[in-house]
Amino acid sequence: MRILHLLASPFFSGPAENVALLALAQREAGHEVTVAVDRRRKEMPAEEPAVPRLRALGLLDDEGLELSVKSPPWRVWSDLRRLRARRVDVVHSHFSHDHFLARWGRPQGAVLVRSLHAPRSIRSSLPAADAYTVPASSLLPRLLERGRTARVLPALVDPRFRPESDREASRRELGLKGAPLVGMVSTFQPSRRHAVGVEAFALYREQRPDARFVLVGDGALLEATRSQVASLGLTDAVVFTGYQQGEDFARWLRALDEVWLLGLGNDWSARAAAQARACGVRVVAVEEGALPELADARVVEPTPEAVVAASLSGQRAPVAHPTNASIAADVLALYAQVASTRAR
Incomplete structure (x- = not known):
């Protein structure tokens, strides 16, 4: 099968890593797979660019698609013509711009599948x-009740996310002290609720005075969070690691005892929760997106008191997350199903 993924973003963040891992698993299953991304936007000071990463993986599509929401109309028209001329069996779009192009520039005979990565994309104007x-799974009924064919695409997990063989040695190398080590691993933005997390950690330390809080990431609210930490007298107990990626990110995550996931951004697959579980790290999470399916302890209301109660509960959930190969097989079966339906 010849599969083309469309991802109108220049960043290797949000859904991009999931798309890359799905494409890799599909290729390993014997299919010809490429990923086209935004080739227009090149300035990205705070995030990892997608082009070098996808090129290194052998997945980058180099057939001339600009695929950018910043493209002028004539470049969008050029993309439509280029896409229509492609010889592929499946076009798998991931963002609204991709879906627009795929809807009107679908290659002859190709199956069109759209992945929705956040609930805001499920609307009455959703293109066919x-x-x-x-x-x-909580989002499935909104499509099925409208007669749409739909499946859940869970978070795929890179093999680097695995239990740490010597956690104490790793912590020493990272300069981490204290126990337990609790962390948050996300961009500092309002939806992730770092302010709630910091306040919760202040309460948590009343029960676990030797605990340390590890905050991985950067973003608009980083300095505000630093100020909150200082105002609560937590400076010596909180570690700000800055933005981490690749093996460095996995290493910080593997060092933790527990991760608090208190909100999601533009990817509701809750990839960080799946990564943490793969590392043997306990997950305490709010009930958003796929987090309830991956959490050891759920936070029903995102308040500091509820976070602390969930953390101290000690609950562990025996979640068996599907492998990348099985996820890819399920998506490939979906392609085959709709191709068969179209052929009738």
């Missing part, structure tokens, strides 16, 4: 496709 995927 042969099938859809959603990141969490």
Whole structure:
């Protein structure tokens, strides 16, 4: 099968890593797979660019698609013509711009599948496709009740996310002291609720005075969070690691005892929760997106008191997350199903 993924973003963040891992698993299953991304936007001071990473993986599509929401109309028209001329069996779009192009520039005979990565994309004006995927089972009814063919596309996990063989040695190398080590691993933005997390950690330390809080990431609210930490007298107990990626990010995550996931951004597959579980790290999470399906302890209301109660509960959930190969097989079966339906 010849599969083309469309991802109108220049960043290797949000859904991009999930798309890359799905494409890799599909290629390993014997299919010809490429990923086209935004080739227009090149300035990205705070995030990892997608082009070098996808090129290194052998997945980058180099057939001339600009695929950018910043493209002028004539470049969008050029993309439509280029896409229509492609010889592929499946076009799998991931963002609204991709879906627009795929809807009107679908290659002859190709199956069109759209992945919805956040609930805001599920709306009455959603363009037609042969099938859809959603990141969490809670979103399926919104498509099925409209007669759409849909499946859940869970978070895929890179093999680097695995239990630490010598956690104490790793912590020493990272300069981490204290126990337990609790962390948050996300961009500092309002939806992630770092302010709630810091206040919760202040309460948590009343029960666990030797605990340390590890905050991985950067973003608009980083300095505000630093100020909050200082105002609560937590400076010596909180570690700000800055933005981490690749093996460095996995290493920080593997060092933790527990991760608090108190909100999601533009990817509701809750990839960080799946990564943490793969590392043997306990997950305490709010009930958003796929987080309830991956959490050891759920936070029903995102308040500091509820976070602390969930953390101290000690609950562990025996979640068996599907492998990348099985996720890819399920998506490939969806392609085959809709191709068969179209051929009738």
